[in-house]
Amino acid sequence: MNRLFHVPLSPFCRKVRLSLAEKKIEVELVEEKYWERGKDFLLRNPAGKVPILKMDGKLLSESGPICEYIEERHPDPALLPSDPEGRYEVRRLVSWFDDKFHNEVTSNLLYERVNKKVMGAGYPESRNIKAGAKAIKFHLDYMGWLLEQRRWLAGNTMTLADFAAAAHLSSLDYISDVDWNRNENVREWYAKIKSRPAFRSILADQIPGFPQPPHYSDLDF
Amino acid sequence: MNRLFHVPLSPFCRKVRLSLAEKKIEVELVEEKYWERGKDFLLRNPAGKVPILKMDGKLLSESGPICEYIEERHPDPALLPSDPEGRYEVRRLVSWFDDKFHNEVTSNLLYERVNKKVMGAGYPESRNIKAGAKAIKFHLDYMGWLLEQRRWLAGNTMTLADFAAAAHLSSLDYISDVDWNRNENVREWYAKIKSRPAFRSILADQIPGFPQPPHYSDLDF
Structure with missing residues (x-):
């Protein structure tokens, strides 16, 4: 049986969960408190x-x-296009979300509000929360601009780029840090991706100490 | 003509330069002071x-x-193996160097000593230098352990993983921050990769205010 060692709100874990689920690859989820760095884990x-x-x-x-x-071993359904230009654009956007968005938004909001508490690492820094709340606006606008020209973030088919973005945004949505009124294109895109069967496990996540807000799993948010 | 906007000591730029050079793809190098964030650049x-x-x-x-x-458009000579397991191992090590090594070593040594001065962003923090100098030992040991079992870092052929590692280490070597006596396997590996024609442009780099140390371009260092 495949097994994924993960943390429920980690966007990197969610991206992998979405890929596996979209390809209907069964996996047992095992929560891993990686910050305790047990010997087995290392x-x-x-x-x-x-x-x-x-x-x-x-x-x-x-x-x-x-x-x-996963893509190479289980190419169907494809989450990367077949042409080098299309594949480049998907990978560029995955890097955008996992590097730039992660540093500017996810670290400043999710890690301040949730990870610090869960790991017993102190209180959120309001300076960081402020920076994250400011940065997410720019990113939502950038996504909205991409979606004016394309049905999905990297082109006209759904790809790993959409899963990378949705992984970050869904984790932030769990703590109500996404303003879905900011951009209509982004809201429509998220509604589409949220209603996929691959998203169900993510919408069912419950974090002790952080009750799930009602809009989080609502498909008509 | 292909053109690469770069900074000479950036390991990310060096990885791309090495890939292009190994594949004999000509490129004009244009130095880009990205921290000044000119409008053209953005x-x-x-x-x-x-x-x-x-x-x-x-x-x-x-x-x-x-x-x-580059790999998909110019597959020859290959810098990624053809089997999914081999490709995974290369990509894992590229991530290792560009994420973990970068955060623990490159940021603490190169960015403290060089980037801060070049960008006029203050003096090196000795706490960070210390942390970087400690972390690089662990990484050199890890590389040495890999090289006990393999001719190159990700397997028995030279790949992008070797270029990612050599990109970071060569930048650190420019400021004499690599102890080549720590691990014989690592020294032999670096001597091999350093003597490739693809490495020549990198060994010719000169950074104003930071004279190149004699061992840096010496193939018998």
Whole structure:
């Protein structure tokens, strides 16, 4: 049985969960308190991070390489186009969300409000929350601009870029940090992706100490 | 003509330069002071980072996606193996160096000593230098352990993983922050990769205010 060691609100884990679910690859989810860095865990992954996917008898780490591996081993349905230009654009946007959006938004909002509390690492810094709340506006506008020209973020088919973006936004939506009124294109895009069967497990997540807000799993938010 | 907007000591730019050179793709190098964020530059790349590669009439950003694109458009000589497991291992190590090594070592040593001065952003923090100097030992040991089992970092052929690692280490070597006596396997690996024609342009780099140390371009260091 495939097994994913994960943390429910981690956008990197969610991206892998969405890829697996879209491809109908069954996986057992195992929550991993990676910050406690148990010896077993460090044996599974010397980098000390989640996600870790146990698949094909191997332990795989790093969400980007994991998703590329899943895509190569289970190409159907495709989450990467077949032409180099299209593949580049998907990978560029995955990097955009997992690097730039992550540093400017996810770290400042989700990690301040949730991770710090869960890990017992102190109180949120209001300076960081402010920076994150400001930065997310720019990112939602950028997404809205892309979606004016395309049905999905990287082109006219749904790809890993949409899952990377939805992974970050859904985690932030759990703590009500996304203003869905800011951009109509982004709201429509999120409604489409949220209603996919692959999204169900993510909408069912419950974090102790952080009750799920009603709009989070509502398809008509 | 292809054109690469870059900064000489940026490991992300160096990884792209090495890929292009290994594949004998000619490129004009244009130094880009990205921290001054000129308007032209932000039009080229809204993410505000280097490298940016002008190729096939497009402006490409994000070093990971750029290298995958180069690989798909110019597959010969291959810098990724053909099997999914081999490709995964290369990508995992590229992520290892560009994420973990970058955060723990490159940021703490190179950015403290060089980038801060060049950008006029103050003096190096000795706490960060100390942390970087400590972390690089662990990474050199990890590389040495990999190289006990393999001829190159990700397997028995040279790949993008070697270029990612060599990009970081060569930049750190420019400021004499690599102890080549720590691990014989790592020294032999670096001597091999350093002597490739693809490395020549990198060994010729000169940074104003930071004279090149004699061992840096010496193939018998």
